[in-house]
Amino acid sequence: MRLGIMQPYFFPYLGHFALIAHTERWVVFDVSQYTPKSWMSRNRVLHPQAGWNYINVPLANSSIAIATHEARVQDLQKTRISVLGKLTHYRRKAPFYEQVVQLVNRTFDAVASESLVELNVQGLAAVCAYLELPFDYSVCSELGLELQHIDSPGGWAPAISQQLGASFYLNPPGGRDLFDLQDFARNGIQLGFMQFDEFRYDTVPYTFEPGLSVLDVLMWNSPQKVREVLSSHSHILDA
Template identity: 90%
Template sequence: MKLGIMQPYFFPYLGHFALIAHTERWVVFDVSQYTPKSWMSRNRVLHPQVGWNYVNVPLANSSIAITTREARVQDLPKTRANVLGKLTHYRRKAPFYEQVVQLVNRTFDAVASDSLVELNVQGLVAVCAYLELPFDYAICSELNLDLQHIDSPGGWAPAISRQLDASFYLNPPGGRDLFEPQDFARHGIRLGFLQFDEFRYDAQPYTCEPGLSVLDVLMWNSPQAVRHVLASHSHILEP
């Protein structure tokens, strides 16, 4: 089983979904210290004039004193309205505007609590369904794993991979300096890194800005085109 483990990000960039597309099971990593002003509570979309601006999820308890699973959204209806408001300038310009607005609404409609993790996971679920990507996920804090003795940032993934009987662990390339391959190999687990090449697309009358939220990508590209990019722009690298 090929495993991916990532924090729950808010409508993350396309490379996040490339990792999902190349794994068979996904663990939403919600048991570590929360990081304020991170991709968990904000992302970026095109600005109406030039460049980009943030779409944010204000929290009621944003602090490094909590774990990610404890993060609570301050006002879900207001957050939905603010996100949709930041997307209105795409109307009559982006060919898939209505589909993306429906996707955002499906995300918020599916959330039954003020949990940031739930909101972000429902965003992943909605995007994967729209792209027809299989998404077999679990929430780390709900798996009853033995993670009491992790003493370094690089220790989480080997421990989770071993306890879930993964045969291959796939991570973004930024983790190359974080992991020791032998920590995986001693349990018969292969370690790989997914390199996702920059994807540029026609966003006229705007200028394409790379690395924005998946919401921007989906505004301008069909699900079929995005699935092709997830395959053609991805490369699995050895440690």
């Protein structure tokens, strides 16, 4: 089983979904210290004049003193209105504006609590459903794993992989320096890294900005096109 483990990001960039598309099981990593002003509570879309603009999830308790799974959204309805408001300039310009608005609304409609993790997981699930990507996920804090002994950032992935019976762990290349190959090898787990090449697309009348939220990608590209890109722009590298 090929496993991916990532923090719960808010409508993350397309490479996040490329990683999901190349794994068989996904763990939402929500047991470590929360990081304020990270991709967990904000992302970026095109600005109506130039450059990019943040879409934010204001929290009631944003602090490094909490674990990620303890983070709570201040006001879900106000957050929904704010996010949708920062997308209105795409109307009549982006061909898939209505579909993306529906996706955002489905995300917020599915959230039953103020949990930031739940909001972000529902966002991932909504995007995967729209793209027809399998998304077999578990939330780490709900798995009952033995993780108390972890004392380094590189220790989480091999421990979770071993306890879930993974044979292959796939990570973005930016995490290469975190890991000791032997931590995986001693449990018969292969370690690999997935490089995702930049995908450039037409955003006329705006100037293209790289690395924006998946919402921007979906505004301008059909689900079929995005699925093709998730395959053609992804490269799995050996450790």
